[in-house]
Amino acid sequence: MTNFKQPSTVAVIGAGVSGAACAASLQRVGLQVTLFDKSRGVGGRMATRRARWPCPPDGAQAGSEQVAEFDHGAQHFNARHPRFRAAVARAQAAGVVATWRPRVHSGFSPLTERSGFVAVPNMPALCRHWARDVPQRTEHPVQRLQRSAAGWQLVLADGASVGPFDQVMLALPAAQAAMLLAGHHDDWADALAAVPMEACWTLMAATDETDWPWDAAEPTKGPLAWVVRNDRKPGRSAPSGVACWVAHATAAWSAEHLEADPATVAETLRSALARLLPAPTGLRWHHTSVHRWRYAMPTARVAGTDECWWDAPLGLGVCGDFFGTGQIEAAWRSGDELADTVASGLEALNEEAESV
Numbered sequence: 391m392t393n394f395k396q397p398s399t400v401a402v403i404g405a406g407v408s409g410a411a412c413a414a415s416l417q418r419v420g421l422q423v424t425l426f427d428k429s430r431g432v433g434g435r436m437a438t439r440r441a442r443w444p445c446p447p448d449g450a451q452a453g454s455e456q457v458a459e460f461d462h463g464a465q466h467f468n469a470r471h472p473r474f475r476a477a478v479a480r481a482q483a484a485g486v487v488a489t490w491r492p493r494v495h496s497g498f499s500p501l502t503e504r505s506g507f508v509a510v511p512n513m514p515a516l517c518r519h520w521a522r523d524v525p526q527r528t529e530h531p532v533q534r535l536q537r538s539a540a541g542w543q544l545v546l547a548d549g550a551s552v553g554p555f556d557q558v559m560l561a562l563p564a565a566q567a568a569m570l571l572a573g574h575h576d577d578w579a580d581a582l583a584a585v586p587m588e589a590c591w592t593l594m595a596a597t598d599e600t601d602w603p604w605d606a607a608e609p610t611k612g613p614l615a616w617v618v619r620n621d622r623k624p625g626r627s628a629p630s631g632v633a634c635w636v637a638h639a640t641a642a643w644s645a646e647h648l649e650a651d652p653a654t655v656a657e658t659l660r661s662a663l664a665r666l667l668p669a670p671t672g673l674r675w676h677h678t679s680v681h682r683w684r685y686a687m688p689t690a691r692v693a694g695t696d697e698c699w700w701d702a703p704l705g706l707g708v709c710g711d712f713f714g715t716g717q718i719e720a721a722w723r724s725g726d727e728l729a730d731t732v733a734s735g736l737e738a739l740n741e742e743a744e745s746v
């Protein structure tokens with residue numbers, strides 16, 4: 391581990407996978423890192439939501455509530471790059487990642503088996519695990535950055551200011567990072583503002599359980615793109631007799647209905663899900679809700695071949711999924727790469743100072 395004589399203070403803004411990876415690596419090399427996020431918890435688009443609904447009035451538990459969780463953002467991930475594979479293997483050894491082999495139903499073709507990874511017991515658990523030793527300030531929406539001779543101040547939505555920090559790392563979706571960069575690094579801000587993002591409407595639903603012989607589906611027509619039986623992912627559960635579903639709409643349908651009323655969206659997506667769930671005596675719905683991801687995924691990477699940006703004199707860095715394929719692995723790689731770049735630069739400065 392590097393031992394910096396005067397450890398730099400670093401603010402990492404955004405506690406999704408790229409921010410968690412970046413913050414944890416910088417903390418490991420001895421910097422004083424604080425991780426900020428506007429939400430109540432870490433995870434970003436590796437998200438989960440808890441829902442409650444009343445037990446059926448005709449059942450033994452009438453009058454009480456049922457509770458279940460739905461991974462309503464990213465569903466699973468792949469690990470191809472050796473560094474990410476090694477990080478995932480360590481998380482798997484710690485019990486925070488499991489292999490998921492869903493039987494996938496697509497149109498009329500036979501079921502196929504896929505393989506990927508999921509975090510356990512829910513998707514944000516992996517970001518919580520990676521960021522576990524880093525001081526965290528959640529419910530801190532950063533609205534503006536201010537730079538002075540003392541360093542960077544983070545100006546929050548309520549006008550309060552936190553800092554100063556020697557360095558600031560932005561680990562945000564492209565559009566949000568662009569807003570904070572404006573006036574500090576306009577070329578980066580312009581490039582990020584031009585990254586195209588697609589939206590996604592997501593349905594979370596609980597039905598009566600029937601032993602449908604598949605765990606995920608890729609419908610070939612209609613508004614749904616990807617349907618997952620959430621309670622059959624490793625480490626999840628559902629109330630007895632209940633099946634929990636997460637269904638993502640296609641990008642085209644989501645764009646067309648971006649401003650639609652959530653109740654209408656829920657109705658349409660629920661009808662599409664029902665077509666996949668034949669039930670001889672009709673299907674009972676215990677819970678239905680929807681979430682709109684206005685900025686779900688970048689559809690193209692930011693121009694160039696960089697995996698992150700780091701301006702050492704300014705003490706300003708950027709990482710995120712838009713430096714790659716727009717997925718979890720790309721986000722982690724970018725955060726890890728930014729931390730590596732920053733640490734090696736600071737190490738060189740440290741050695742220079744020691745030799746004087």
Ligand SMILES: Cc1cc2nc3c(=O)[nH]c(=O)nc-3n(C[C@H](O)[C@H](O)[C@H](O)COP(=O)(O)OP(=O)(O)OC[C@H]3O[C@@H](n4cnc5c(N)ncnc54)[C@H](O)[C@@H]3O)c2cc1C
Pocket residue numbers: 403404405406407408409426427428429432433434435436462463464465466467468530531532533561562563566590592638683685686687709710711712716717718719721
């Ligand atoms: C519906 C959906 C399905 C997906 N499915 C998959 C999948 O199956 N597999 C896969 O690999 N990828 C999938 N993805 C993509 C994947 O989730 C992302 O690529 C990845 O999680 C991005 O991580 P990130 O750290 O770059 O950004 P994020 O996860 O977006 O993290 C950014 C964080 O910054 C915070 N933030 C934003 N603005 C501010 C601010 N001003 N101040 C403070 N905090 C702020 C946010 O709250 C958030 O926590 C999916 C995404 C969505 C939305």
